[in-house]
Amino acid sequence: MTLRGIVKRYGPATVLDGIDLDIAPGEFLTLVGPSGCGKSTLLRTIAGFEPQDEGQVRIGDRVVDRLPPAERDVAMVFQSYALYPHMTVAGNIATPLEMRRLSLAERLPLLRLASPRRPRIRREIMAEVEAVARQLDILPLLARKPAQLSGGQRQRVALGRAMVRDPAAFLMDEPLSNLDARLRVQMRTELAELHKRLGATFVYVTHDQVEAMTMSDRVALMEAGRILQLGTPAALYDTPASISVARFIGSPPINLLPAEARADGAIMTEGLRLHAHGALPAGRVTLGLRPEALELAPPETPGTLPVSLRRAENLGAEWLLHAVTPGGTDLVARVPATAPVPERFSLAIDPARLHLFGADGQRLVTRLGLRVPA
């Protein structure tokens, strides 16, 4: 699937501002970003519900810009399951197949009795419905109505209705957001497994970076109608292209320390002196430190941050230590819960795990070292 220069405007507002994206066949790609960044609009553009103002959408080897949703060979799965309440689960899943294979007359209550081929087609459809229901573990529920199902079961029915169409791509808009936390975690695993089994392309929209990071082959992080960074979950986490990306990906979020780069290559922050191994423009910079890149050190260890503890959160296997630097910056450290948290401590930083961002917020690529006073 290929998107080229997609622009979408609502009145004066540009909601998609020139999106270019190549999605490989069979890939699980997630569009993630804050509310209002345009991810749902982009998905609806691919589906054909929302014509773009500029640009081209190609699915497989076809340009689909002029095709209605039903002819694009994609299936959309929504957050609100949009099931027919008066139909059984089997009826809901069968609907797309009936629409495709039976004529209008064959679907009408009285006329359908006159069709000699209808019973055979109905049997074939029900066999497919059962096969899909078996894959989704909802076979015993086929005779129920949506109101008699849990949220997770309804979501499976909605998935089943998409699966029977055997589309080239599944387009999913926050499909798990109505589920409780425990079920969401379980469905994440199930969706990832389903994706592997089906081998189809998944384009998935969520505002939840954990969902994006755990299921996807690649993630496109969007902000204000643009893609800020596209890459594997590991690439976004380990080499964020900007402060915006670094902030959005990771929980608890990355720590950001204001710093000053000097012409001689020194970078000063909170009384620490780092040095860059490459050329850097002098001026204001920001250091990014993931919570797990901070380590406990005895108080007053040279070359460490002498912080004061605000709050310690016990997560079982690890502590989240909320601390504040002498300069007044809040930090969170994630440390193993092997020992009780000492009353006084310092935080050691590993310069190899620091991220450096310039005054414009973009990543600066350079190797950093730490000068520890003798």
Ligand SMILES: Nc1ncnc2c1ncn2[C@@H]1O[C@H](COP(=O)(O)OP(=O)(O)OP(=O)(O)O)[C@@H](O)[C@H]1O
């Ligand atoms: N039909 C519409 N008419 C006018 N503005 C719209 C319309 N649909 C969406 N928008 C605006 O376009 C922007 C992007 O909306 P979109 O739904 O794509 O965002 P999103 O990233 O999916 O956000 P969320 O996670 O809150 O759903 C928002 O500012 C929204 O208000």
